[in-house]
Amino acid sequence: xxxTNKENSLWAAIKIGLLGGAVALFISLVxxxxxxSKRDVVxxxxxxxxxxxxxxSVASGLLAARRTAALLDKPNTxxxxxxxxxxxxxxxxxxxxxVVIGAKINIRTVFLNASPGLYSMLTLNQGxxxxxxxxxxxxxxxxxxxxxxxxxNAVRRPLFHAILFIFFMALFSGLFRVVMINQSGFWEKxxxxxxxxxxxxxxxxxxxxxxxxxxxxxxxAKGQAIKTDVANLPKGGQIGLxxxxxxxxxxxxxxxxxxxxxxxxxxxxxxxxxxxMGLGLNITLGFAGLLDLGFVAFYAIGAYTVGLxxxxxxxxxxxxxxxxxxxxxxxxxxxxxxxxxxPVLGVRGDYLAIATxxxxxIVRLLAGSDFLAKYFGGPQGIIGIQKPCIxxxxxxTKVDVPRVCYSLFDAAKPGIELGTPQxxxxxxxxxxxxxxxxxxxxxxxxxxxxxxxxxxxxxxAEALGVNLIQTKLLAYMLGAAMAGLGGAxxxxxxxxxxxxxxxxxxxxxxxxxxxxxxxxxxxxxxxGAIALIGLPELLREVSEFRYLLYGATLIIMxxxxxxxxWPSKTTQRELHHLDAGTSAE
Amino acid sequence: MRTSISERALDAxxxxxxxxxxxxxxxxxxIGTVLAIRAGTYTRAQWIDFVIxxxxxxxxxxxxxxxxxxxxxxxxxxxxxxxxxxxxxAFGAYFTATWLTKIGFTDxxxxxxxxxxxxxxxxxxxxxxxxxxxxAYRPLRGAPRLVPLISAIGASFFLEYSFRGIFxxxxxxxxxxxxxxxxxxxxxxxxxKVHVVVMVAAGIMMxxxxxxxxxxxxxxxxxxxxxxxxxxxxxxxxxxxxxVSTFAIGAAMAGAAGVxxSLVYRQIDWFMGFTPGIKAFTxxxxxxxxxxxxxxxxxLVLGVFESVGPSLFLEGLGIxxxxxxKDVIAYTMLVMILLFRPSGILGERLTKQKA
Numbered sequence: 001x002x003x004t005n006k007e008n009s010l011w012a013a014i015k016i017g018l019l020g021g022a023v024a025l026f027i028s029l030v031x032x033x034x035x036x037s038k039r040d041v042v043x044x045x046x047x048x049x050x051x052x053x054x055x056x057s058v059a060s061g062l063l064a065a066r067r068t069a070a071l072l073d074k075p076n077t078x079x080x081x082x083x084x085x086x087x088x089x090x091x092x093x094x095x096x097x098x099v100v101i102g103a104k105i106n107i108r109t110v111f112l113n114a115s116p117g118l119y120s121m122l123t124l125n126q127g128x129x130x131x132x133x134x135x136x137x138x139x140x141x142x143x144x145x146x147x148x149x150x151x152x153n154a155v156r157r158p159l160f161h162a163i164l165f166i167f168f169m170a171l172f173s174g175l176f177r178v179v180m181i182n183q184s185g186f187w188e189k190x191x192x193x194x195x196x197x198x199x200x201x202x203x204x205x206x207x208x209x210x211x212x213x214x215x216x217x218x219x220x221a222k223g224q225a226i227k228t229d230v231a232n233l234p235k236g237g238q239i240g241l242x243x244x245x246x247x248x249x250x251x252x253x254x255x256x257x258x259x260x261x262x263x264x265x266x267x268x269x270x271x272x273x274x275x276x277m278g279l280g281l282n283i284t285l286g287f288a289g290l291l292d293l294g295f296v297a298f299y300a301i302g303a304y305t306v307g308l309x310x311x312x313x314x315x316x317x318x319x320x321x322x323x324x325x326x327x328x329x330x331x332x333x334x335x336x337x338x339x340x341x342x343p344v345l346g347v348r349g350d351y352l353a354i355a356t357x358x359x360x361x362i363v364r365l366l367a368g369s370d371f372l373a374k375y376f377g378g379p380q381g382i383i384g385i386q387k388p389c390i391x392x393x394x395x396x397t398k399v400d401v402p403r404v405c406y407s408l409f410d411a412a413k414p415g416i417e418l419g420t421p422q423x424x425x426x427x428x429x430x431x432x433x434x435x436x437x438x439x440x441x442x443x444x445x446x447x448x449x450x451x452x453x454x455x456x457x458x459x460x461a462e463a464l465g466v467n468l469i470q471t472k473l474l475a476y477m478l479g480a481a482m483a484g485l486g487g488a489x490x491x492x493x494x495x496x497x498x499x500x501x502x503x504x505x506x507x508x509x510x511x512x513x514x515x516x517x518x519x520x521x522x523x524x525x526x527x528g529a530i531a532l533i534g535l536p537e538l539l540r541e542v543s544e545f546r547y548l549l550y551g552a553t554l555i556i557m558x559x560x561x562x563x564x565x566w567p568s569k570t571t572q573r574e575l576h577h578l579d580a581g582t583s584a585e
Numbered sequence: 586m587r588t589s590i591s592e593r594a595l596d597a598x599x600x601x602x603x604x605x606x607x608x609x610x611x612x613x614x615x616i617g618t619v620l621a622i623r624a625g626t627y628t629r630a631q632w633i634d635f636v637i638x639x640x641x642x643x644x645x646x647x648x649x650x651x652x653x654x655x656x657x658x659x660x661x662x663x664x665x666x667x668x669x670x671x672x673x674x675a676f677g678a679y680f681t682a683t684w685l686t687k688i689g690f691t692d693x694x695x696x697x698x699x700x701x702x703x704x705x706x707x708x709x710x711x712x713x714x715x716x717x718x719x720x721a722y723r724p725l726r727g728a729p730r731l732v733p734l735i736s737a738i739g740a741s742f743f744l745e746y747s748f749r750g751i752f753x754x755x756x757x758x759x760x761x762x763x764x765x766x767x768x769x770x771x772x773x774x775x776x777x778k779v780h781v782v783v784m785v786a787a788g789i790m791m792x793x794x795x796x797x798x799x800x801x802x803x804x805x806x807x808x809x810x811x812x813x814x815x816x817x818x819x820x821x822x823x824x825x826x827x828x829v830s831t832f833a834i835g836a837a838m839a840g841a842a843g844v845x846x847s848l849v850y851r852q853i854d855w856f857m858g859f860t861p862g863i864k865a866f867t868x869x870x871x872x873x874x875x876x877x878x879x880x881x882x883x884x885l886v887l888g889v890f891e892s893v894g895p896s897l898f899l900e901g902l903g904i905x906x907x908x909x910x911k912d913v914i915a916y917t918m919l920v921m922i923l924l925f926r927p928s929g930i931l932g933e934r935l936t937k938q939k940a
């Protein structure tokens with residue numbers, strides 16, 4: 001009996017190891033390992049690529065040790081360590097085999113990334129003679145992973161947090177470095193001490209590691225006590241704390257683009273725009289449960305409306321100001337939502353997703369076609385969109401000459417033209433706050449209740465007197481209006497519109513950020529936008545693998561946390577209720 | 586029942602707009618067709634060519650549509666990644682065919698040179714589809730319907746961008762088979778040999794599939810599970826196994842379709858699965874989703890419409906470069922079916938449970 005369990009646990013360790021090895025091989029073949037190895041976690045010590053591969057071995061070892069503990073009657077440290085060693089070894093074995101085969105046969109004709117660079121990275125520049133390094137490193141990491149299980153929680157958790165933090169710091173070190181060096185003086189010196197060109201310096205990494213480990217240890221020792229203290233505060237004190245937290249967040253959100261430099265400012269504007277659109281789709285998808293994959297159609301309609309109305313290029317129709325065009329763009333998008341929504345809102349669930357996807361593609365194809373090129377510019381798009389102006393716009397004189405922005409008080413002086421990404425950022429943030437407020441109030445309204453009823457069960461909702469078409473149509477139109485607003489601001493930010501930028505991927509981006517953040521949750525949209533739009537834009541290393549990671553994230557979120565990172569309270573309750581329901585079956 | 590006036594007004598507007606849409610589309614097609622035939626830009630032989638190309642293309646759509654329809658029939662779920670399964674098959678076939686051509690095998694045995702890549706494509710597509718089902722779909726059975734759909738979208742992205750990362754973003758030229766160059770003349774009409782091969786191969790595959798579903802034990806189990814999972818389980822059918830085999834068979838069809846598609850269009854890339862995937866889904870809906878003969882009919886109808894449509898009614902309406910709008914026809918058809926007859930050509934009325 002005990003013997004078979006031992007065999008089982010050996011098998012389990014090998015299986016886990018091979019699975020980890022498959023992941024490592026995938027990461028190498030897809031090109032991630034090599035790209036990551038150009039960035040250092042710790043300068044001259046460990047690259048990010050090595051870190052990721054070792055982390056896979058450590059995780060394999062840890063999982064195998066856990067599995068052993070579950071399988072054996074009397075688990076002990078030695079058997080767990082052995083399991084970790086085996087799993088770690090096998091997790092590296094597949095890569096070892098790959099290196100050996102790659103040295104004999106040229107597999108690069110099929111796998112583009114099986115390059116000499118990858119081999120030398122995997123063997124620490126030793127060539128085939130260094131092939132022993134991999135399994136040894138794997139086994140040692142697996143062993144470490146397994147041994148970490150027997151550490152007390154108070155030690156293991158800070159260690160884990162510190163390592164995780166180091167990983168994120170390594171990813172972002174370039175950004176921090178640039179921002180800090182821009183400030184010059186003390187900050188510049190600190191930056192040069194902590195960060196190198198490609199990653200962290202040794203002292204930098206040590207400082208971060210110690211700092212995070214200490215904070216984490218302190219929090220796990222005292223965190224509960226602090227939480228109860230806060231919960232025991234009088235009401236006024238709690239509100240005070242919230243106000244302080246909110247003020248800090250607002251200060252950072254509003255001040256960041258001013259100090260960060262052009263690149264980061266551009267990224268923040270895009271994040272703000274996606275928050276805006278996410279809030280719009282949140283009404284359609286999060287509240288009413290209608291998966292709209294043609295969201296980009298309304299985004300395009302908003303952008304083209306503003307483009308046609310304000311452009312000083314050859315396709316400009318009216319030459320009105322940005323401020324007058326915005327409400328029109330929103331209205332046009334809303335009307336489009338009405339007309340497009342009518343035929344398809346009768347169908348249910350997943351049909352709706354595909355039908356709306358079709359709409360999105362139809363709009364893009366029509367906008368970019370030669371057939372309608374005399375109105376929409378075809379593949380050349382619409383250029384020369386007037387920047388917003390606080391003041392009085394001069395007369396439109398001739399094509400391709402922007403109108404001059406004069407001051408409101410003195411017609412001879414120039415007014416304030418909002419041309420930079422920073423200034424558009426504030427427009428986007430203001431719109432996002434407005435929309436967040438509107439959708440918050442809507443959620444608590446009678447209409448919001450009706451949406452949620454439809455999301456949960458259409459038949460029951462209808463039986464209770466909710467007019468399905470009307471209610472769905474309202475959700476769809478409001479979502480469309482906000483997409484239109486997003487598109488309008490985007491058009492002004494870029495100054496030109498091309499049909500090719502209105503791809504399905506925009507709809508998927510917006511839908512994913514809602515799903516990851518938490519469907520129906522307003523802070524969730526912000527978290528989702530920062531995680532899915534902001535981080536990949538900031539990290540050049542990751543941006544190549546952005547959509548690959550998106551796909552993986554969507555699957556993992558659905559498997560592990562379908563309610564999202566920051567769920568609304570109702571969704572969380574429902575899904576947990578659901579868990580209880582299925583497990584009882 | 587008490588309905589307010591505003592609600593009744595809205596209902597009137599809704600049905601008014603719907604009828605407006607319907608009449609507009611029918612008018613556009615009829616007027617366009619009449620004008621195009623009057624203008625006589627194309628000869629009779631050209632029209633026949635369009636139709637033949639449409640049938641070849643449509644039989645590829647039909648093969649992919651089978652996978653959508655079977656999975657939908659059994660799980661009521663849109664397998665969004667199915668188009669990408671088709672792409673993986675094409676890639677597997679590409680590398681095999683290139684190698685076979687390089688060693689001169691294809692020239693010596695053209696039939697085997699065609700069959701082996703198809704077989705490889707079917708195996709690879711099946712394996713990947715089973716993997717996707719195991720990881721991304723199986724744990725989510727019984728979850729709210731949006732959850733597996735989102736997971737499927739994730740799987741689709743993951744597959745596309747994995748292939749982009751592993752094999753690069755460029756296009757690969759599928760090696761031509763010299764024995765398939767040129768035309769055969771049937772009843773005085775010249776047909777490209779490739780098109781004949783595509784039609785025949787697709788026909789054989791569909792016949793095999795139909796036999797499998799209608800006359801074997803596995804097929805019977807599939808039909809039973811799609812009727813009612815719980816009852817099927819009580820009858821001693823392994824539901825899990827049946828679902829996996831449904832995915833596998835659908836994927837094998839898609840893999841074969843990937844090879845046929847590459848033979849016709851001569852090039853493959855990582856994004857090739859997206860558009861055919863959506864179109865095949867349209868074909869499945871067109872024929873009546875969940876209905877196997879429906880998917881075949883739907884594929885053929887869509888293929889012919891798409892091939893004839895631009896010259897027939899778009900050009901008749903005075904649209905310049907109508908081929909740019911070829912895809913618009915497919916997407917419009919999708920919306921039209923949902924408008925006119927959501928149950929599809931051969932489908933039964935969509936019951937609440939299936940819709």
